[in-house]
Amino acid sequence: MGSLSDNLLDNGGFESSGAWTTVSGTASIVDASDAAWVAPYEGARMLRMEQNAVMQSAPISVVGRTTAWVELANNSYDSSRSVTVSAVFDGDDPVVLGTVSSGGQKWVVDRFDVPVPAGASTMAVLLRANVSAVRVDDVRGGSSWL
Numbered sequence: 001m002g003s004l005s006d007n008l009l010d011n012g013g014f015e016s017s018g019a020w021t022t023v024s025g026t027a028s029i030v031d032a033s034d035a036a037w038v039a040p041y042e043g044a045r046m047l048r049m050e051q052n053a054v055m056q057s058a059p060i061s062v063v064g065r066t067t068a069w070v071e072l073a074n075n076s077y078d079s080s081r082s083v084t085v086s087a088v089f090d091g092d093d094p095v096v097l098g099t100v101s102s103g104g105q106k107w108v109v110d111r112f113d114v115p116v117p118a119g120a121s122t123m124a125v126l127l128r129a130n131v132s133a134v135r136v137d138d139v140r141g142g143s144s145w146l
């Protein structure tokens with residue numbers, strides 16, 4: 001057992017094709033050859049989400065936990081593009097944590113904390129792109145008793 005805040009999310013760096021589901025729209029795993037202005041934040045690959053694409057992570061356990069957290073890096077190209085980050089507990093309606101935009105051709109890391117609903121067993125991370133392509137990498141999530 002590690003610390004209470006260890007990352008539990010699988011393949012948040014998109015180095016492989018596993019663990020994530022395309023809920024709607026188009027998203028793909030790309031590398032640095034995808035565009036001259038963006039290289040992966042970590043590793044060799046990143047997620048590219050097209051307009052209105054929705055991606056959901058594999059769920060992680062939040063049994064007995066009170067607070068969950070989600071962290072991600074996004075490169076939105078400009079300030080008109082963004083990603084809305086939500087938490088899905090036990091498959092229920094998404095709880096919106098916030099909308100992130102790097103505001104330019106750069107990576108920005110954002111982190112959110114969210115209360116775990118009483119009795120919830122799992123949390124998945126749901127990402128929704130808005131008007132145009134955005135890159136996402138190094139998505140992490142976990143939970144604690146604190």
Ligand SMILES: [Ca+2]
Pocket residue numbers: 012013014015040041042043044045046137138
């Ligand atoms: Ca990566």
